[in-house]
Amino acid sequence: MKFEEYQNKTIFVTGAASGIGQAQALAFLANGAQVFGMDREEQGLQSLQQQYPQRFAYYVGNVASLADVEQAVQQAMANFQHIDILLNTAGILDGFAKTLETDEALWNQIMDTNVKGTFLVTNAILPSMVARQAGVIINMASIAGLVAGGGGAAYTASKHAIVGYTKQLDLDYCRVGIRANAIAPGAIQTPMNRADFVGDGAMAKWVADETPAGRWAQPIEVANLTLYLASQAADYIHGTVMPIDGGWLAK
Numbered sequence: 001m002k003f004e005e006y007q008n009k010t011i012f013v014t015g016a017a018s019g020i021g022q023a024q025a026l027a028f029l030a031n032g033a034q035v036f037g038m039d040r041e042e043q044g045l046q047s048l049q050q051q052y053p054q055r056f057a058y059y060v061g062n063v064a065s066l067a068d069v070e071q072a073v074q075q076a077m078a079n080f081q082h083i084d085i086l087l088n089t090a091g092i093l094d095g096f097a098k099t100l101e102t103d104e105a106l107w108n109q110i111m112d113t114n115v116k117g118t119f120l121v122t123n124a125i126l127p128s129m130v131a132r133q134a135g136v137i138i139n140m141a142s143i144a145g146l147v148a149g150g151g152g153a154a155y156t157a158s159k160h161a162i163v164g165y166t167k168q169l170d171l172d173y174c175r176v177g178i179r180a181n182a183i184a185p186g187a188i189q190t191p192m193n194r195a196d197f198v199g200d201g202a203m204a205k206w207v208a209d210e211t212p213a214g215r216w217a218q219p220i221e222v223a224n225l226t227l228y229l230a231s232q233a234a235d236y237i238h239g240t241v242m243p244i245d246g247g248w249l250a251k
Contacts, residue, residue, distance in 0.1 A: 001224045003231050007032035010080040011230075012073075014063050014121055015090030017044030019190030020140065023219035024087050024226050029055060031227065036076035036083070038063065038121075039090065063090045063117030073124040085136045085230050086125050088118040093192055097152035107154045114158035118165065126173070133177035136230045139166045141182040143245050150186075159184075163241050170239035179238055181229055186245025189216040212247030 011028045015021030016037025022044055025035045029052050037045050037058040045058040057079045061068030076083060091114045094106060118139055129135025144150030145159030163182060170180035187193075187207045196203040208215050225244050228234055243249050 001027070001031075001227050003031050003227055005232060006227075008034070009084040010034045010036065010076070010082055011085045011087060012036050012038070012076055012083045012121075012125060013087045013089060014038045014117065015140075016048065016058065017041040019192055020185065020188060020219045020222045021087070021089040022048065023223040024089060025056070027220065027223035027227055028085075034080045036072075036080060038069075038072045062113075063121055064112035066120055069117075069120045069124050073121075077128070082132065083125050083128060084134070086122065086129075086138070087226065087230075088121055088137070088139045090114075090117055091140055091142075091158075091192075094152040094155040097154065099153040102153050110154035110158050111161075114155070115161045115165070118162060122169065126178070129178055130173065130176050135178045137166075137169065137178065137180040138226060138229055139169075139180070139182040141166070141184040141241055143184050143186045143243060143248055145182070145184055146241065146243070146249060166241065167239045174238055179235070181234075181237055181239065182241045183222060183225060183229065184241050184243040184245065185217070185222055186243070186248040187211055187216045188219060188222060188244075190219055210248075211245070212250060215246065217244065217246060 006028055011033050013021050013025045013035060016025045017039035025037055025048055029035050034055045038061060039045055040062055042060045048056045059072035059075050061072055094110050139162050141162045142150055142159040144156045145163040148156060166180050166182040222244055
C-alpha cells in the first residue's frame with residue numbers, strides 16, 4: 001500500500017520492536033517516512049535501524065515511566081525536529097484472568113502499560129502538535145474494548161478505557177487540527193499471542209474457527225489500515241474505533 005504523502009513525515013511508534021508496532025513502523029518507512037520507535041526490547045528496534053539507518057531512530061524504555069517517555073520524545077525531536085503522527089501501539093495481555101484471579105500487581109501492570117502509557121506519551125507529544133495545529137494520533141484498542149471475551153478483566157477494562165480516552169481526545173482537540181482514532185484488532189498473529197500456538201495449537205485453531213473469516217490476521221494487515229487511517233484520505237474520520245477482526249464483532 002503506497003502513500004506518497006508520508007515522505008518527510010515523522011511517525012512516533014510505541015511497541016515498535018515486534019508485532020503490530022514493528023509492522024506499522026516498517027509500513028511507514030516503506031512509504032518514505034521517518035520513524036522513531038520506543039519499546040522495552042532493543043533487538044527488534046536495532047533490526048529496524050539496520051534496515052533504515054537514516055530514517056529510523058529509537059529509545060529503549062517503558063511507556064509507563066514518565067522519565068522514559070520524556071527522554072524518548074526529546075530524542076525524537078532532536079533527531080527529526082517534529083512529530084506528525086503518534087501511534088500508541090504498546091500493550092500487554094493479562095492471560096484472560098477473571099477478576100478474582102487478578103491481583104493488584106497484575107491490574108496495575110496492565111493499566112500502567114495499556115492506559116497510563118498511552119496517556120503519558122500522548123501528553124508528551126500533543127503540545128507540539130497543538131502548537132503546529134496539525135497531528136494525527138492512533139491508539140491501539142481491541143475488540144476487547146468493545147465486547148467481553150477478548151481478554152481478562154484487566155485487559156478488557158484497559159481497552160475500554162482506550163476507546164473512551166480516544167473519543168474524548170478527539171473531541172477536545174479536533175478544532176485545533178488534531179485527529180484521534182483507535183484501531184480494534186481481533187485475532188492478529190503476533191509474538192504477544194505466541195502462547196496460543198504452542199503444542200498442537202489448539203487455542204489458535206479454536207480462535208480461527210470462531211472467527212468468521214476463518215483465520216488469524218497478520219500484523220501487516222493492521223499496519224495497512226493504519227496507513228489509511230493516518231492519511232488525508234481519512235481526514236473526516238474523527239473519534240472512531242475501527243475494528244479489524246475478520247468479522248468477530250458481526251457475531
